[in-house]
Amino acid sequence: MTLPTEISGAEKRVARLQEATDPFDVRQGIIELGHVLGPRTADIVHGELGPLDDVLCVVVLRGGALMYPGFAAAFPHADFCMVGMRRSPDGNTVEHEYLTDIPRDSYQATIYIDCIAATGGTLLAVGELVSARCHTGPELAAVINSAAVATERLHLAGINLLGFSLYEELHGPVVTPDMGRLDAGDLFSGGAGRSGADGPNSDG
Template sequence: MQLHVANHPLIDHKMTILRDERTESPVFRSLVSELVNLLTYEASRDLHVEDVAITTPVTDMVGKHVSRPLPLAVPIIRAGLGMLDGFLQLMPHCEVGFVGMRRNEDTLQPETYAKRLPDDVSDRQCFVLDPMLATGGSLAATVEFLIEGGAKEITAICLVAAPEGVALMQERFPDDNVRIIVAALDEGLNEQGFIVPGLGDAGDRLYGAAE
């Protein structure tokens, strides 16, 4: 497992506004899209491409197109849905699957309530979208689903990560080709399993509590 913290002044600036408890949902959603744009640029550096012959207004040339089968984006709903638009703005040539996870507040373990993924992802580059890498349970379970489908290249894009979640991913996937791209690596988890300083519950800040 590889971890890449995308250090950049623009990311730091946007993350500070994102973390602020005074930032309202419309601004929060917009900032998430902007941050995912920047992180997707980093995450797609090794995107598979193939040669394609085209004609410009001046001459013939050989350019590049995204290879087929197309990459697969997998947002972990509900909070991961808030990252999807920002990802697709930069990577429109991509297909989308979904994994629905909720955290059991007693055990802090993930529970899967929905899954829609191709049966075979052995030839696809997979990008998992999950704002918060806290305990790591949801992300690890989703990565395992993809590995079971044959995935060999998996990149997770997260906004904030805790060392505990990173450690779990390293333990579960020491030799697998799994990368994690994050905007910030925070101090750790509190007793409730929330990232500190973090940014709160990403799903609630994106969409409201919806109780």
């Protein structure tokens, strides 16, 4: 596949999202970008791999939850599963909390949906989890932003990226520019959020 690929034409939306501080504005911005990223991902998958009814879409929670509507609309005949991820108690590894059923044993392609890739650790862990349960076919991660280190690391692991900015800087666990100062769970539930490494850009 001709990836990693940065999508053009949404720069103003991304900039508004990065400048937003109100939880509603950030949530709406992520949902809107999901409705751009979903169809663009579908175009690439259809153009390079064929029909979209043999695709598995994996929504990485909590960051990918707000992007789900855009991908559900763009992939109406695909299978979807949800995977919940969390940090280990020592903070050094990523562990899964749950994975919903994967209906089939084999897919033409698998798409991992998440907001941010910082180090790429979460998406790599998700890829290992899913590939142990089915034949994934070519793997693609659809994100809003990614640090350059995550883009390269995932690409080397065979997971190509599609998103709006894939070569951002990484400062500790934080991708800059980020998407405000709100935790992904707070965004989804409507909370006030908090700043620091727990933000939606702390992929791990």
